[in-house]
Amino acid sequence: MRLLLLWVSLVACAADDFDNIRLPDTAADLARGKKLYLGSCTYCHGPTGDGGKGADLSRRDLVRAKTDGDLVRVIEIGVPGTEMPSAWHMTRREVTQVAAFVRSLARVENSGTVPGDAARGKALYARHGCSNCHTLKQGDLYTGGYMGPDLSSIGLKRNAAHLRRSLIEPAETLPDDFVPIKVVTKAGKSIEGRRTHEDTFALVVRDFAGNNHSLLKSDLQSAVLDAKRSPMPGYKDKLSAAELDDLVAYLVSLKEPL
Ligand code: HEC
Ligand code: HEC
Structure with missing residues (x-):
């Protein structure tokens, strides 16, 4: 309906x-x-x-x-x-x-400017291997991995505070289509990945290699959603406060039109 x-x-x-x-x-x-x-x-x-x-x-x-x-x-x-x-x-x-x-x-001036330096943040992005899991689009060129979401226009989607939390506590800020799931089919096959789609009868799971599995719920033995776990490591202890500011400033600057 x-x-x-x-x-x-x-x-x-x-x-x-x-x-x-x-x-x-x-x-x-x-x-x-x-x-x-x-x-x-x-x-x-x-x-x-x-x-x-x-x-x-x-x-x-x-x-x-x-x-x-x-x-x-x-x-x-x-x-x-x-x-x-x-x-x-x-x-x-x-x-x-x-x-x-x-x-x-828009008349309320509450956007707040972001502290930090986007150019330094860009260098941190490269140094910490973010691109192993995240794609960036620059012009017609896509670079990076596919385990995490595409970040090309993340600065349009989320505000700075939310991006900061994504780096510190990835599991607390899971995007709706990145909830980790583990399913076992009645035939005994087990698939781990993230849920990209779900309706009353079916489920689509994308495994960490990027393959999509369309599954009928009636064929499943079990499906466990783990909304409190993320494959992304937290960067709380890996970045200083100033580095975190720089990285957030860089992410806020990513505004590639889709
Ligand atoms: C091992 C793979 C991996 C690495 C390395 C990694 N990420 Fe992630 N990232 C993910 C996954 C998977 C998600 C989606 C689940 C989540 O939000 O926790 C994610 C989510 C995010 C999000 C939230 C996206 C959204 O739509 O809200 C941001 C921002 C982000 N990562 C930035 C970074 C930055 C910056 C680095 C490097 C310092 C990094 N990631 C390193 C896998 C990774
Ligand atoms: C489930 C989360 C969610 C809900 C609920 C939601 N939005 Fe959004 N909205 C988003 C996201 C994420 C974006 C950014 C999309 C993009 O550009 O990638 C967005 C973008 C927008 C934009 C475009 C912003 C820009 O910079 O151009 C407007 C306007 C907007 N939303 C208004 C609304 C209004 C009004 C409602 C309620 C009727 C609403 N949204 C409900 C998540 C949501």
Whole structure:
């Protein structure tokens, strides 16, 4: 049902003209937008919009939402291939109310500048072998490994505080599609990796060599999700406080458009 709704709303949007959208600006609209925002968006973007698991929305220039039309589109459709979901459960009017509230967040100066030096952070990234597990895209060139997420645009996705935690306590900040899992099939085959997809009947596990395994749940003997474990080592004891600042500054600077 949820999928069907999503599909219907995608089709409806495709035919839409987002360019002529005007955001409502009455106090009642903003109050409604705030309520919807607190219900649906705070979990990832924070109550004041300064981000976390999701992008920092308190900036004046939103990369994916330069115009109000783009903002409505991003909220309504989501950003495919990322954790940013579609607000398929909201009406167009509600989406414009949330969008108006998001624009009002930009007036709050709470983004905070990041201490640290991105150039030094880049050298640390190379020295600590981050690229063994992480891909970076520079122009058309992809370099690095595949065990961890692609970091090319991580500076657009997460705020500095969240990135810092990712380095110190990787298991506390697992992205939704990087939850480690171990499954054993009824035939006795065991597969370890991360869960990239799950629905009522099926599961997709990507093993650490990068192979995808599509599995029917009815064929499984056991599946253990380990949301408190990460294959990434913590860097708390490997980096000084200043080095951590530099590395975070470098990660924040990674804003390759997808
Ligand atoms: C499950 C987490 C999650 C939820 C819930 C969520 N978002 Fe997001 N959002 C993200 C992530 C992650 C990104 C960054 C996507 C990317 O660019 O890779 C994002 C990006 C955005 C952007 C684009 C930011 C930019 O710099 O251009 C906007 C605007 C946005 N979200 C608004 C919202 C609103 C409004 C809601 C609630 C209706 C919402 N989001 C709910 C995770 C989330
Ligand atoms: C052994 C492989 C490995 C190494 C080495 C490694 N990582 Fe990771 N990293 C991962 C995996 C797997 C994840 C996803 C699970 C998690 O978040 O803990 C991850 C997650 C992350 C995230 C969070 C991404 C997101 O979408 O929120 C960041 C940021 C990150 N790593 C940066 C680094 C940096 C910087 C280094 C080097 C200092 C590094 N990693 C070294 C495997 C690795």
